[in-house]
Amino acid sequence: MLLAPKLLRSSPSPSALIAMGALVMIELTSACNVVRIGERKISRKLQRKGLDANTALLGEANVHYWDSGDSPETAGAVPVVLVHGFGASAMWQWHEQVGPLAAERRVIVPDLLWFGESWSRKRDFSIDHQVETLVALLDHLGLQRAHFVGISYGGIVVHELAAMHPDRVAKLAIMDSPGRVYTEADHAALLARFEVEDFADVLVPTEPEDIETLMALGYHKPPRAPRWVHRQVLEGMYGEFRDEKAALLARLLEQLDELDERPGKVTQETLLIWGEHDPVFPVEIGERLAAELPEGTRLRVVEGASHAPNLEHGALVAKWLVEFL
Template sequence: MTVDLHHEQHGDPAMPPVLLLGSLGSNLHMWDPQIHALAPHARVIAADLRGHGGSPAPAGPYTMADLSDDVVALLDRLGLHSVHVVGLSLGGAMGQWLAAHHPQRVRTLTLMCTSARFAPAQKWIDRAAAVRANGIASIAESIVGHWFTPELAQRDPDLFARHIEMVCSTPDEGYAACCEALAEWDGRDDLARIVAPTLVIAAEQDTRTPPSVHQVIADGIAGAQFHVLSPGAHLANVEQAGAVTHLIERHLDRHATVPVDAARRAAHDVGMAVRRSVLGDAHVDRTIESTTPFTEPFQDFITRTAWGDIWARDGLDHHTRRLLTLAILTAVGNEHELDLHIRAALRAGVDPQLLVEVFLHAAVYAGVPNSNRAFALGKQALADLADANEGSSRQ
């Protein structure tokens, strides 16, 4: 079950949306340097992850899918089909998950001070146990010690103290359960599935996620751009605020207009309308409700191509396309799709006698056995429709 993520929005709502996802133990204010710099040119959305900041902290353990599904739910609430995703550390892992499993929601991807696998797993399990036993405050100073280089910590003790306070404000259970999400996650096999234009940023002095693990990400994602900043540790967006912001802005500018994405969204919207008009709302709603991350890319594909392109063409009206579809499915013997389209046609009011003519015609050119099966499916569909109508009349 998803949770409602606490978030803040800055900038012009009409500008391209940029979603900022932060590090384990942080809250959305870790992004203050980027929020103020990006707001004049973007709709900036900074979110507290599950178990962090102002977001709920349900009992764990969590999974990367849980954390990322919270983000998808947030986008849905905001009415955003897709966003530019910027993630650091845990937020970067979530960005990888989103880009691999919900590719249509990610316009571009910026991954910073993160990894495709946070090994060894036992380290995170032990840390979760320690936080549950002794509280997050017991390790807060150690955590922030890895966020900044020693030189910056000595030069700006107030910055160091503010971030210790940030970590201490993180709920113990939220932090521990997110540690468990990192322990079980391995996104290396998903890297090849990521198609969003990707920028990878590493920091030379980051002992948690050194440049070598970023190289794995950059090598695994086709066309990824890779930069290493120095000096900088795990919160490079703070220590190298200007350089990081410049890289993000340049990445967004390079992909400011994404005609392919716009076309995909337009085709999906048209296709969904056509699909509903042909197959009916009830069937389409059932299909959508049963969609999983595994089947979602295929559902998006058929909605855009079959329904948003072919069925939406002007050359043939939908009635003619229905009859052609029934004839072709009969000819190739695709019983599952044939049954679906027979029932959709009858619900739409197509005269059963027309189905008879289609199946007889197919018998001559595609074979009697296939048409025989089509007649059997049609007979059962008519019987089921009659039963349904009779049941409705008795109510």
């Protein structure tokens, strides 16, 4: 933008005017990009709550995470790790909960592999690779154990982490995620509800219209936005690791059939939080999961919420997590 007055004073040629116009459009597009604006806003919010962005090389994995670190106020409290579901990155999914949680304990918010800024040279798209990476992150941070909170895909990951590495998980909170009780009948019903043959068509968007479907999935009352915003969201939040996300989902569906045959089970004190109108994993699945988890497991249903109660009713979910932990 600062180039314009200088160019105009020098009687620009048509080609210079075209170049100047291109520069102006690029700057305007960047300045008005809702994804970048949102990321800057959330980054500042996380920083105000005491979290800093970090990157760790853990074997073949490069892991990006936010961390509030140790402080005198939280000394002695068990840290909590917040694990996101399918989406762009962790920062978009947990920013309403980090403040209340960080007031009492260290909060760590990682991007799972092939989300946000995390990736791995190891082309292993299994849940186990995600679990191994979270354990490696605990080791890197010098933490023997932590509380874990996971939503949707992240809920499956933390369920398996708790079952496979019980000494690393203190308490467990699972949100809108089926654990080991998901069945072929559940998946057939899911595909019928969304009228697709492959659920990757929903979770890995390729067209701006797909963003609207995702919003309706996550929100009981989805916010309205014009097509140009949907296009920016598609390019800015789902442009990276598209093939890898599809591979993660395909491998997940293969593993869901095998999970109930695995050794080990969740023994930790557990809280379930569920959106009343979740179209992906209906509340009935949560009721089944509660019956399979340790005695005393509580299922709390968020009224007026869909698949992302942590976004629709952020303060309430934060309150419940603080009380539970």
